[in-house]
Structure formats: C-alpha cells, structure tokens
Amino acid sequence: MSGILVIQEAGRNRISFEALAAGRVLSDLTGLPLEAAAVGDPNATIFVEFSGPPPAVAHAVQHPLLQQYTSDGYVLAFEQLIRKLEPSYILFPHTYQSRDYVPRLATRFGQVLISDVVAIQAGPAFVRQLFQGKMAGSYRHPGDGPCFLSIQAGAFPAGSPQAGTTTILPFEPQIEPAQIRTQPSAPFRGSTQTVDLGSAQRIVAVGRGIKDAVNLPMVQELATALGAEIAASRPICDAGWLPMERQVGSSGQSVAPKLYIAVGISGAIQHLVGMKASQCIVAINKDPDAPIFEVADYGIAADLFEVVPALTEAVNAAKS
Amino acid sequence: MKIIVCIKQVPERDAQVRIDPSGKWIDESGLQWALNESDAYALEEALQLKEKHGGEVVVLTAGPERAGSTLREALAKGADRGIHIACDDLAARDALGVARLLAAALKPEAPDLVLTGLQSDDLGLGQTGVIVAELLDLPHATLILQVEKTDTGLKVKRELEEGWFQSIELPTPAVLTIQSGGNKLRYATLMGIKRAKTKEVRPLTAAELAVDAAAVVLLDRIALPQKQKSTQMLPGTPKEAAAALVEKLKFEVRVL
Numbered sequence: 182m183s184g185i186l187v188i189q190e191a192g193r194n195r196i197s198f199e200a201l202a203a204g205r206v207l208s209d210l211t212g213l214p215l216e217a218a219a220v221g222d223p224n225a226t227i228f229v230e231f232s233g234p235p236p237a238v239a240h241a242v243q244h245p246l247l248q249q250y251t252s253d254g255y256v257l258a259f260e261q262l263i264r265k266l267e268p269s270y271i272l273f274p275h276t277y278q279s280r281d282y283v284p285r286l287a288t289r290f291g292q293v294l295i296s297d298v299v300a301i302q303a304g305p306a307f308v309r310q311l312f313q314g315k316m317a318g319s320y321r322h323p324g325d326g327p328c329f330l331s332i333q334a335g336a337f338p339a340g341s342p343q344a345g346t347t348t349i350l351p352f353e354p355q356i357e358p359a360q361i362r363t364q365p366s367a368p369f370r371g372s373t374q375t376v377d378l379g380s381a382q383r384i385v386a387v388g389r390g391i392k393d394a395v396n397l398p399m400v401q402e403l404a405t406a407l408g409a410e411i412a413a414s415r416p417i418c419d420a421g422w423l424p425m426e427r428q429v430g431s432s433g434q435s436v437a438p439k440l441y442i443a444v445g446i447s448g449a450i451q452h453l454v455g456m457k458a459s460q461c462i463v464a465i466n467k468d469p470d471a472p473i474f475e476v477a478d479y480g481i482a483a484d485l486f487e488v489v490p491a492l493t494e495a496v497n498a499a500k501s
Numbered sequence: 502m503k504i505i506v507c508i509k510q511v512p513e514r515d516a517q518v519r520i521d522p523s524g525k526w527i528d529e530s531g532l533q534w535a536l537n538e539s540d541a542y543a544l545e546e547a548l549q550l551k552e553k554h555g556g557e558v559v560v561l562t563a564g565p566e567r568a569g570s571t572l573r574e575a576l577a578k579g580a581d582r583g584i585h586i587a588c589d590d591l592a593a594r595d596a597l598g599v600a601r602l603l604a605a606a607l608k609p610e611a612p613d614l615v616l617t618g619l620q621s622d623d624l625g626l627g628q629t630g631v632i633v634a635e636l637l638d639l640p641h642a643t644l645i646l647q648v649e650k651t652d653t654g655l656k657v658k659r660e661l662e663e664g665w666f667q668s669i670e671l672p673t674p675a676v677l678t679i680q681s682g683g684n685k686l687r688y689a690t691l692m693g694i695k696r697a698k699t700k701e702v703r704p705l706t707a708a709e710l711a712v713d714a715a716a717v718v719l720l721d722r723i724a725l726p727q728k729q730k731s732t733q734m735l736p737g738t739p740k741e742a743a744a745a746l747v748e749k750l751k752f753e754v755r756v757l
Contacts, residue, residue, distance in 0.1 A: 252631075252641065277662050281643045284596070284628035288635040293595045293718045296626055306721065312518050312623055316527070317726040321719045328718075362640035364670040365659075371666055383756065389514075407757075419682030425664070432660060432680075440756045450625075457729070461754045463746065464732075470517070475726055479749055480734045481742045491743035499747050499757060 184214040186268035187236070188259060188279075191221040196274040198232040198339035200332040204272050205233065206301045213269060216240065218262060220247050220255070223349045233340030235347045240266075246356045252282040253361045258354040260289050265352075268327055275331040277431075287329040294329040295320045297450065299336040309333075313449040314472030334431075334454045376410065376426050383409035383440045386429055386456070387417060390445020390466060390485055394422040400444055403489050406496040412436070414452045430455035445485045448473030465489065502556035502650070502673075504547040505610060506580070507603050507617040507630065508540040510564050510571040514622065524722045526592050536571050539618025543679035545686050546648055547616050548579045554650055557581050559610065563588045563602045569702065576697035577689035583702040584610075586710065595716040596624075600632035605710040607637060612674060614655070619644055619678040627678075634676035641676040642669045646683035658683075 187204040189197035201217060208215045218240035219227045228239050242262060247254050255278075263271060263286075273279040275297050287294045300308040304321060307330060311318045322328040378384060385404040391397065404411045411427060418428040429436055430452040441459035446452060448464070448471055456462070457476045464477035465488050474480045481488050512518060513533040521528040536544075547558045560575040562568050563586040572583040586602050588594075594602075607615060615634075620627035634641035646666070647658040654672035660680050661667060689697075707714065733749075735742040751757040 277644060277660070280627055281631070284631040285635040285641070288597060288600075288632050291597075291717065293597045293716075294626075294628060295718055296628060310625065310726065311723060312512065312527070313514075313625070314726065315518050316520070316723045318723045319721045321721050322717065323719060324717055326717075362671060363642060366668040368661055368665045368667045371664055415681065421685075425682075431662065434663060440750065440754065461750070461756060462730075463750075468515075469734075472726060474732050474734075475728050476730055477732045478730060478754075479746055480732045481739075481746065482734060483739050483742060487739035488743060491740045492746060495740075495743045495747040496757070499751060 184216060184268050185211070185270045185272065186263070186266060187215065187217045187272045189217055189219040189227050190274055190276055190278055191219050191225050191227040193274060193276050194227055194230070195339060196276060196334045197227060199334065199337045200272050200274040201231065201236065202233055202337040202339050203298070203301060203332040206337065207270055207272070207305060210301065210303060210305050216266070216268075218242060218352075220258065223351065228347065228349055230342065231347070232342055234343045235345040237348065239347050239349050240352045241349050242352050242354065244354055244356050246358060246361060249365055250278060251361050251363050251365060252285060253363065254356055255282045256286045256289065257356050257360060259286055261354040262352055263290070263327060270328045270330065273329075273331045275333050279331050283329060283331060290326055292326055292329050294331060295322065296331045297333050298330050299333045310450050313447060314453070315470065333450065335457060371425060378410055378412055378427065378429065378434045378436050381410040381436065381438050383407050384412050384429070384436060384438045385409045385442045385444060386412040386414065386446060387444045388414040388446030388452075389416050391417070394420070396486070397422060399486070399489050403442070403493045403496070406493045406500075407440070409440070409442070414446050443473050443477070444489060446473050447471045448476065502550060502554050502614060503559070503610070503612045504550060504556065504614045504616060505559045505561050505607055505612040506540070506544050506547045506575070507561050507615065507633070508544065508571060508575055509537045509562060509618075509621050510534050510568040511537045511621055511623040520723055525720060526723065534567060534571065536574055537618050537621050539620060539679055539681045541618070541686055542681045542683060543616040543618050544575055544578060544580065545684045546679055548687070549684060550614075550648060550650070556613075559584060559612070561603060561606055562586070563599060564591055565589045572702055573697050574689065576700045576702075577693040578687055579693060582700055584705060585702055586705045586707060588707045590714070592720070593716065594714060595718050596626050596628045597632055598712070598714055598716055600629050600636055601712040602707055602710055603629065604633050604636035605712050606705055607633065614673055615639070615676040617678055619680050630676055630678035637676070639674050639676050640671045641678070642671060643678045644680045645677045646680050648677065
C-alpha cells in the first residue's frame with residue numbers, strides 16, 4: 182500500500198473521524214488511497230459508524246496486551262502494521278494518547294511527527310500553530326519514508342454518515358509481556374465535579390490578563406450580571422485562583438454555550454479547542470494581535486480593567 | 502537520585518513576535534527571553550525530589566549563547582550544575598535533531614531520571630522528551646503532575662483529557678514530561694542567585710556530540726494565522742464599546 186493510513190482512537194471517535202476527514206483532503210491532493218486502523222474489536226463503533234464516507238479498508242489491531250493503553254504496546258503494534266502496509270502518510274487524531282506514543286513510533290522510522298496540524302494545502306504543506314497561536318508555520322516532508330501527522334480537534338469537519346462498505350482486516354501484532362515497561366492504573370476522576378460547564382448557556386472565562394486573584398471579583402460581577410458561569414484558562418487554575426473544574430480547554434472541559442466571553446485570554450490552541458464551538462464568542466484583550474480574536478465574533482481591544490466594569494454596568498442597565 | 506532536567510529558552514510570553522525578512526523564522530532582535538513554562542515545572546519537580554531523596558539535579562539546554570542566562574536562572578533556583586550545548590541553528594533542526602543533541606549529552610551522564618516540560622511555548626511540538634526516551638531506549642510517561650519514588654522505580658500521576666487522571670508505575674531510569682500546575686513554582690533567592698555564579702556549566706558543542714543535523718521535516722515559512730471568523734471589532738472608549746456590545750448581544754445575538 183502506497184497510501185494514507187489513518188490510525189484512529191476508539192472512544193475518541195469524533196476527533197478520529199476528523200482525522201479521517203483530513204486523510205480524505207490529503208487523498209484528494211495526492212491521489213493516494215485511504216485506509217483506517219485502530220486498536221479494538223472489529224465490532225467496535227470506530228469500525229462501523231464512520232462519519233463521512235467510510236474507508237474501503239480498516240485494520241482491526243488486536244492483542245491481549247493492548248487491552249489497556251501503554252506507549253510500549255502501541256509503538257510495537259503500529260510499528261509492525263506500518264512495516265507491513267508501508268503507507269506514505271500516517272495520520273492520527275491529536276489526543277493525549279497520540280502525543281504519548283506517536284513521537285516514539287516516528288523515531289523508529291527515523292521520522293518526525295508533524296503534530297497538531299490545522300490545515301493541509303497543496304504541496305502537500307501542513308500548517309500548524311507556533312508561538313502559542315501568534316504565528317502559523319507551514320511544514321514540508323521532503324524525504325523518503327512515511328510522513329507522520331497528527332490532526333488538531335475541530336480543524337477538519339468529520340461530515341455526516343454515508344452509506345458504504347468497509348472491509349475489516351484483523352491484524353495481530355507480536356508483543357511479549359516483558360516489552361511493556363509501564364503499568365498504568367485505570368483512569369480516575371480528580372475530584373467530584375460540582376460544576377457542569379458543558380450545560381451552561383453563558384460563560385465568562387478569565388485568563389492571565391487578570392494579573393492577580395484579587396481582581397477576580399470584578400469578573401465574577403460580570404458573570405453574575407449575565408447569569409453566566411465563571412470559567413478560566415489553564416494558568417488561572419494552575420495558580421490555584423479558580424478550581425481545576427472551571428478550566429476550559431484540552432485539559433479541562435469542552436464547552437459550546439450560546440455566549441462565551443473571553444476576558445484577558447490570549448487564545449493558545451489548548452484553550453481554543455475547548456471553546457471555539459461556542460455560538461457567539463466575545464474577546465476582550467488589550468493586545469489586538471492576540472490569537473483569541475481569530476475565533477471571536479465580537480472583539481474589544483482594550484484594557485480589561487476598564488472594559489469589564491463598563492460592561493457589567495451596561496448589562497445591568499439593559500436588564501432594568 | 503541523579504535527575505537531569507532538559508530546559509529551553511523561549512521568547513517571553515507577552516513578547517510581540519514579528520516575522521523576519523526570510524519569512525522562515527521570527528526576528529529575534531530585541532526579544533525578551535524566558536525559561537519555558539512547563540520546563541519550570543519540570544525543574545521544580547526535580548528540586549522537590551532532591552529535597553526528599555537527596556542526589557543531584559543537573560540542567561541541560563541546547564541553544565545559542567543567550568540560553569546561558571536561562572541555565573543560570575535554573576542554577577539560582579537550586580540546580581547543582583548545568584550543561585550547555587552551544588547550538589546557533591536550533592530553529593533549523595527538527596525535533597529529532599534536537600533530541601539527538603540532548604540524548605548524546607545525556608547518555609554519558611547516566612541519569613536515574615530525565616525530566617522535561619511537556620511542550621515548548623515557541624514551537625509547541627510536545628515531542629522532545631518522548632523522542633529522547635526512544636533514543637536512550639528508556640521507558641517514558643507524559644503529562645505528569647506528580648512523581649513519587651517507590652522501591653522498584655516511580656509512581657506518577659498522569660493527566661488525561663477532560664478532568665481524568667491515571668497513575669503509572671515504571672522502572673528507572675526513565676523519562677517524564679511534566680505538565681504545568683502540579684507544584685507551586687519557587688523563585689530564586691538572592692543567595693541562590695549569588696551561588697549560581699560559581700556553579701559549574703559545562704560547555705559542549707553540537708560538533709563534538711557528532712549528531713546528524715539533517716532535518717526530516719522542514720519549516721518552510723511562517724505567517725500570521727488566518728482568521729477563522731470575521732471578527733467585528735467594537736471601537737471607542739471602554740464605555741462606548743461595552744454599550745455597543747450589549748446592543749449586539751441583545752438585538753443581533755439575542756442572548757440577553
């Protein structure tokens with residue numbers, strides 16, 4: 182197979198199908214055929230409920246030692262699958278799991294993963310963010326050997342399910358228990374979640390621009406005026422100014438409220454993936470070049486310490 | 502325990518980055534530089550492990566001369582010594598090229614534990630630590646918030662997505678990439694800054710490490726990102742902008 186292989190992640194079906202959609206874009210550009218693969222039972226939803234046109238072939242990778250994810254197990258399994266299929270391009274959804282093992286897998290082939298791709302252009306050229314979203318970099322893979330890519334969430338629409346048949350080919354890699362060096366526990370929740378940001382209709386989120394915890398009540402007042410939940414970008418929760426459960430982004434909650442007001446948030450991609458599906462996004466930031474404005478419907482490029490109190494007042498006035 | 506922390510100097514968070522005339526990189530003149538944020542958490546974890554279990558903390562960086570100031574900052578916070586791989590073409594090397602430099606410097610040191618931040622704030626590739634683990638044939642774990650020493654090795658707390666975690670046990674030597682927020686960062690004390698001046702920093706060059714510099718993937722050009730939405734900017738004084746926004750939210754978005 183001199184084609185495109187999309188390695189999906191069972192349980193992360195949506196972002197996996199977005200990676201498949203990116204594979205179709207690349208297939209259209211290069212004329213190469215597209216196949217899918219995943220670890221799991223051939224009856225798993227990842228092999229049967231594709232969004233968009235289903236691939237003609239999917240490889241179901243199965244082994245007792247792959248029941249629980251380990252980087253060693255996955256590297257061994259996919260190294261063998263890739264050596265067998267010899268694809269030209271290998272795509273992954275950009276998840277915590279692929280971040281954990283794909284760089285290692287690519288190194289086995291003397292290759293480098295182009296991670297977190299947001300666009301694929303003629304060439305092919307692969308676009309990813311640099312400098313926390315302040316720049317976009319265009320990457321090329323000029324040499325021989327497979328090109329490894331991981332696809333950012335939300336960058337390629339998965340599409341709606343279409344009729345078609347997928348031939349599922351089982352693949353059993355050779356793995357010895359001694360080759361797996363890490364012992365993972367079952368996943369657990371950090372603390373009992375008392376806030377469900379996912380169901381909030383309005384969210385006011387605060388970022389580094391707030392400068393100090395003593396300034397938070399100002400933002401809380403705006404949230405109260407709007408009947409909104411307060412949320413934050415990661416640094417605010419890292420600093421302990423708000424609990425971790427109020428964090429929006431790839432490591433926190435994903436939200437899609439009717440209104441999302443980002444206060445003093447620059448808009449690093451880890452935050453954007455958690456909120457860019459919001460229906461209306463308002464950004465308040467003193468830096469007019471802040472990446473948050475790229476996803477905002479309305480922007481106010483001014484000092485948040487002046488804008489937020491004025492906005493609270495205007496909201497209260499509109500209500501009365 | 503001998504711990505080596507791989508750190509990187511990156512443009513300061515609020516730095517205004519501009520594209521240089523080549524279109525392939527940023528204009529570095531006049532930029533302020535800082536220790537990469539998640540690397541600061543990796544250093545903190547290393548210092549706390551040393552306080553609990555004894556041993557040595559070594560900081561390792563690859564970069565041009567200016568990166569020396571970031572090494573000194575780490576020494577001032579409490580690292581025992583530094584290794585500086587002089588490298589003026591860091592941006593031209595891909596992640597594998599940089600990891601090869603680090604691995605070549607790490608190997609003769611035979612550390613029990615290698616720590617690094619989970620990703621850099623400039624390139625954001627999030628791969629260097631994992632590639633180093635593969636090059637040194639060591640087990641690894643990523644996105645780690647807590648590290649505990651056990652009789653057989655380590656028990657670490659790994660962050661998963663959407664508020665989930667797991668613990669992982671692994672033998673040493675090992676490589677861990679550290680997520681931000683697991684610890685409170687310390688500041689350098691005046692005494693620490695004074696002491697740092699006399700601590701050893703061993704210079705190495707990319708040439709003497711004899712690693713392959715040929716990149717497999719190339720950064721062709723950089724550009725300002727494309728807008729995903731047409732943003733309506735609301736001008737005027739803060740008061741005027743706030744009033745305009747409330748109008749929009751009430752009558753166009755109908756969310757008030």
